[in-house]
Amino acid sequence: MDQRARLAAASRDGHLALRRVERQQALIERLHAAGGQRVRLAQLAREQGVSARTVARDVERLRLSGVPLQTHRGQGGGVSLAPARGAIAVEFDLPEAAALMSSLAVLGPSVSPSAASAMRKLTTALGRAV
Known part of the structure; x- marks a missing residue:
C-alpha cells in the first residue's frame, strides 16, 4: 500500500471512529433523558440514522467500557440506563x-x-x- 492509500485509510478510519464516539455520546444522552425507561434499538437506530445492528454494537462497546447500560431481550426489549441520583x-x-x-x-x-x-x-x- 502506498503512502497516499495509507493516509486515506487512516483518515477514513479516524473519521469513522469519531462518528462512532459522537453516536455513542448521543446514545448515552438519549438514554439518560429516558429516565431509566427502555428504549428500543429500532427507535434509537431511526433517531441516529443507522441500523439497529450498529446501535447494538455501540451499546455493547459502551457496556464493555463500563457504562451501566442494561439490555432487555424479547419483544418489549431494548436498552436502558439507570437514572443518576445526582x-x-x-x-x-x-x-x-x-x-x-x-x-x-x-x-x-x-x-x-x-x-x-x-x-x-x-x-x-x-x-x-x-
Whole structure:
C-alpha cells in the first residue's frame, strides 16, 4: 500500500471512529433523558440514522467500557440506563484532567450538552488548581 492509500485509510478510519464516539455520546444522552425507561434499538437506530445492528454494537462497546447500560431481550426489549441520583464526585490529578480535556477537544467540546458541560467543569477546576 502506498503512502497516499495509507493516509486515506487512516483518515477514513479516524473519521469513522469519531462518528462512532459522537453516536455513542448521543446514545448515552438519549438514554439518560429516558429516565431509566427502555428504549428500543429500532427507535434509537431511526433517531441516529443507522441500523439497529450498529446501535447494538455501540451499546455493547459502551457496556464493555463500563457504562451501566442494561439490555432487555424479547419483544418489549431494548436498552436502558439507570437514572443518576445526582452529580458524581470524581477526583482527577492534573494529567488525568488534561487527558479528558484533550479527548473532548478531539470529539468537539460542544458536540453535546454533556460534553460542553464537562469541558466547562474541567476548565474551571483546572483554573482553581493552578
